[in-house]
Amino acid sequence: MTQKSTRRDVLKLAGAATAATVAPTIATAQAAGGVVVIGAGFGGATAARYLRRAGVSVTLVEQNSSFSTCPFSNAVLGGINTFSSITHGFGGLRREGVNVVRGRVSTVDPDAKSITLDGGDTIAYDRLIMSPGIDFKWDAIEGYDEAAAELMPHAWKAGPQTNILRRQLEAMPDGGVVAIAPPGNPFRCPPGPYERASLIAHYLKAEKPRSKVLILDAKDSFSKQGLFQAGWAELYGDLIEWVPFSEGGNVARVDPATNTIFTDFDEHKVDVANIIPPQRSNRLVDTAGLADGGDWCPINQTTFESTIHANIHVLGDASIAGRMPKSGFSANSQAKVCAAAVAALLAGTDPASPSFINTCYSLVAPDYGISVAAIYRIIDDGTIAPVAGAGGVSPSDAPASTRALEAEYARGWYASITSDMFG
Amino acid sequence: MNPIKTVVAGAFGAALLALPVTLPAAADETAPANLANACAGCHGTDGISPGPTPSINEISEEDMIALLTAFKNDEAAVTMMNRIAKGYTDAEISAIAAYFASMM
Numbered sequence: 412m413t414q415k416s417t418r419r420d421v422l423k424l425a426g427a428a429t430a431a432t433v434a435p436t437i438a439t440a441q442a443a444g445g446v447v448v449i450g451a452g453f454g455g456a457t458a459a460r461y462l463r464r465a466g467v468s469v470t471l472v473e474q475n476s477s478f479s480t481c482p483f484s485n486a487v488l489g490g491i492n493t494f495s496s497i498t499h500g501f502g503g504l505r506r507e508g509v510n511v512v513r514g515r516v517s518t519v520d521p522d523a524k525s526i527t528l529d530g531g532d533t534i535a536y537d538r539l540i541m542s543p544g545i546d547f548k549w550d551a552i553e554g555y556d557e558a559a560a561e562l563m564p565h566a567w568k569a570g571p572q573t574n575i576l577r578r579q580l581e582a583m584p585d586g587g588v589v590a591i592a593p594p595g596n597p598f599r600c601p602p603g604p605y606e607r608a609s610l611i612a613h614y615l616k617a618e619k620p621r622s623k624v625l626i627l628d629a630k631d632s633f634s635k636q637g638l639f640q641a642g643w644a645e646l647y648g649d650l651i652e653w654v655p656f657s658e659g660g661n662v663a664r665v666d667p668a669t670n671t672i673f674t675d676f677d678e679h680k681v682d683v684a685n686i687i688p689p690q691r692s693n694r695l696v697d698t699a700g701l702a703d704g705g706d707w708c709p710i711n712q713t714t715f716e717s718t719i720h721a722n723i724h725v726l727g728d729a730s731i732a733g734r735m736p737k738s739g740f741s742a743n744s745q746a747k748v749c750a751a752a753v754a755a756l757l758a759g760t761d762p763a764s765p766s767f768i769n770t771c772y773s774l775v776a777p778d779y780g781i782s783v784a785a786i787y788r789i790i791d792d793g794t795i796a797p798v799a800g801a802g803g804v805s806p807s808d809a810p811a812s813t814r815a816l817e818a819e820y821a822r823g824w825y826a827s828i829t830s831d832m833f834g
Numbered sequence: 835m836n837p838i839k840t841v842v843a844g845a846f847g848a849a850l851l852a853l854p855v856t857l858p859a860a861a862d863e864t865a866p867a868n869l870a871n872a873c874a875g876c877h878g879t880d881g882i883s884p885g886p887t888p889s890i891n892e893i894s895e896e897d898m899i900a901l902l903t904a905f906k907n908d909e910a911a912v913t914m915m916n917r918i919a920k921g922y923t924d925a926e927i928s929a930i931a932a933y934f935a936s937m938m
Contacts, residue, residue, distance in 0.1 A: 461871070740875050747871040763865030768872040768921075770914065782914060786921025788864075801921030805913070817913050819886050820876070826885025827878040834879075 445470065446753060447526060447536035449516055449695070451478050451501060454542030454727030454742035456832040459509045461750035467757065470534060471504065472526070474515040478833075479569035481600060482739050483825055488566065488577050489610030490618075491777050497569060503834025516543075519699040521720035538753050540715075541701070541708075542727040542742060543693035544568070545599050551689040553664035562667040563684040567599060579683045580611060585619035587682030590672055592662045594689045595629040597707075599728050599737045602634040602783070604687060606773040609639065612647045613776050625681065626653045627674055628660040629689075634736075635773060635783055635804055642775035642814075662686065692729035699723065707731045712795045714752040714762050715745060724749050733795025735787055741769045743828055744787075765789060772821035780817030781805045866933040869926055876914075881934055892938060898931035 448459045451473035459471040479498045486492040501511045514528035525535045547565065549556045555563065566576040580589065589611055593604035608624050615622040632655075633639075643651045654660035659676035665686060672679045672686075691706035701708045701719050708725040710717055712733050715724040726732070726749050727742035735741045744767040752762035767787040772780050785802035787795050805817060870881075873890065877883050881891035893901070904910040905919035906927070922930070 743875050744872050747874075748868055751865070751868060751871075763868050766864050766869045766872060766926075768875060768918065770876055770918070784914060784917050786918065798921040801919075802917050813913055820913065823883065823885040823887030824876045827883050827887055828875050830884045831874045831879045 445536060446538050446540060446757075447472060447534055448540045448542070449519075449526065450542040450544060450727075451475075451504075451511070452542060452544055452727065452742065453480075453739035453828070453832060454746045455540065456501075456504065457743045457746035458540050458542065458726070458750045458753075460504060460507060460832065460834060461747050462754060463504075463508050465750065465754040467750075467754050468510075469508075470510040470512055470536075471501075472512045472514055472516055472528070472534065473501070474513070475570075476513060477501070479573070480739065480825075480829065481567070481569045481603065482828075484566065484569040484573050485603065485607045485610045486774065486777075487569075487573055488580065488607060489614045490577075491610065491613075494574060494577075499829055499833045501833065507834050516695055517698070519695065519701075519723070521699050521723060524722060536722070538722050538724065538757065540724045540726065540746075540749060540753065541696065541729065542725075542746065543695050543729050545690045545692065545728050545737075546694045548689045548691055551594075552662055552686065554667065555665050555686055555688055559665060559667040560686070563665060563670070563686045565687050566685060567603075567687050567690075576683070576685055580614065583619065583622065583682045586621040587619065588623050588625055588679070589615070589683040589685065590625045590627055590679060590681040591685045591687070592627045592672065593629060593633070593687050595656075597737060598687070598690045600739075601736050602639075602771060602773045604628075605633055605635070605639045606775075607685070608651050608653075609642065609647075609773070609775045612643070612650050616647060616650060620650075622650070624651045625679065626651065626660070627662050627672060627679070628653060628655050629662065630660075631655045631657050634771075635781055637807060638781040638805060639773070639775065641807065642779055642781065646776050646779065690728075692725075696725065696729060701725060702729075712793060713765055713789055714756070715749040716752075724753060733787070734797060735767060735769055735795055736771070738769055738771055740771060740824075740828065741767070743831060744768050765795075767795065770824065772817060772824055774818055774821055775814075776818075778818050779811075779814040780819070780821045781814070782817055782821075864926060864929075866929040869922070869930050870933040873930070880937055890934060893931075893934065895931045895935035898934060899927055902927045902930065 445468045448455045448471045459469045462469045477498050477500045483497045487494050516526050517529050518527045525533045527533045564572045564575040566572040612624050659674050661675050664673040692702050696702050701717050708730050710725050710730050715726045717723045726745040728737040748765040755762045770784040772782045783804045785797040790796045876887050877890045883889040902919045905915040
């Protein structure tokens with residue numbers, strides 16, 4: 412305990428000293444060995460922090476003044492957590508010497524090795540790490556565009572959308588129908604829509620018990636399905652109804668003016684419509700062709716360096732990272748491997764062989780947690796694959812005490828990973 | 835203070851005493867830092883947890899090897915670590931234990 416505190420204090424002092432000497436110039440990023448990171452989410456903030464720990468000069472570019480996490484945003488929707496509890500500032504990163512620059516990146520220029528911000532400022536890099544997250548395919552569901560999302564929120568990026576959906580749930584009368592429409596694979600946070608259904612049901616059961624959650628799914632199966640469905644039956648009875656693709660769940664069209672959802676077979680006029688549209692990598696990657704005409708960015712899965720452009724690394728949801736799911740935990744794990752690889756490459760040494768973890772907790776209720784986990788390595792074809800015989804889901808026959816413990820560890824995970832990201 | 839230590843001393847102490855301690859094998863190709871940094875996702879940076887998940891930064895090398903081996907062999911009643919520990923060879927478990935011990 413004493414050692415720990417001492418070491419932490421020393422780190423803080425060192426960070427403060429570094430911050431004082433380097434802040435706040437953009438020119439810092441142009442110094443030899445400078446790394447620029449785009450996006451202060453699970454991937455970007457973690458990469459920046461671990462590069463600083465390795466002694467590398469880092470500029471982190473983020474368009475917002477704080478970061479709100481998608482993990483636990485479902486708890487905000489369910490009225491369990493406040494929005495401020497999922498929002499994190501960058502003071503810790505600055506204290507550790509990360510040069511945090513607020514700005515929206517407009518273009519990436521691989522030939523000039525620089526990025527340009529809205530307003531025209533450019534920042535040069537020796538190596539660029541991009542963790543820009545997702546964008547939506549606005550044309551995929553007829554009638555669902557950015558304007559429609561103000562009325563039928565996706566709430567799949569935590570922020571104003573989360574609050575729109577929460578306000579709609581609060582305003583809904585008892586007996587209303589909340590529709591949740593998850594997309595096909597792959598998409599950000601595969602168990603997320605089903606945790607959302609759970610925590611909205613938790614809220615409705617207590618406050619508006621004649622209401623219903625209707626899941627209109629573009630898929631016939633989903634992550635942790637058996638555990639979720641057993642939990643729903645146990646806790647919520649028939650409050651949650653899941654309509655799979657094969658039974659007409661696929662949403663083809665929406666009419667935001669009347670809050671109507673048209674599936675392949677049917678139409679549903681609902682009180683709250685949470686449409687989670689199909690996704691792709693953030694369109695910023697297109698300014699350098701990093702998705703190679705596809706939805707996601709191909710990379711060397713050992714170093715996360717783009718296979719399209721040298722010296723640009725892409726990680727997190729935007730990347731093709733083998734069989735790792737698109738999750739905050741995956742991005743955090745990838746970021747540490749990527750930071751170590753970038754530090755090695757800058758030093759002229761070989762990047763070490765990676766190891767990754769993804770652990771995903773979901774809350775079926777505030778005291779009812781379930782999980783899935785896997786350990787990942789690089790296999791012979793160079794892609795990331797799960798270690799056979801390890802990982803898996805929570806046992807189906809676990810007692811209530813285990814579910815309660817996993818709910819507690821879900822909160823522990825959140826506290827740990829956000830401190831790992833932001834200091 | 836440290837729930838993992840209580841666990842070592844308590845419920846599984848007897849089982850752990852009977853376990854053979856695996857000696858560190860030849861260095862694995864996966865860098866110890868790459869193995870150990872992934873733990874921080876749940877247990878906090880350098881194994882220091884700010885929340886209800888146990889910290890793992892003050893566990894001796896021997897205890898860490900014994901714990902992870904017990905988890906791997908389903909000899910301890912845990913919710914998550916039995917699934918995680920199965921993803922590592924004995925040599926990797928030793929490398930992780932040595933990595934955290936070196937920071938104490």
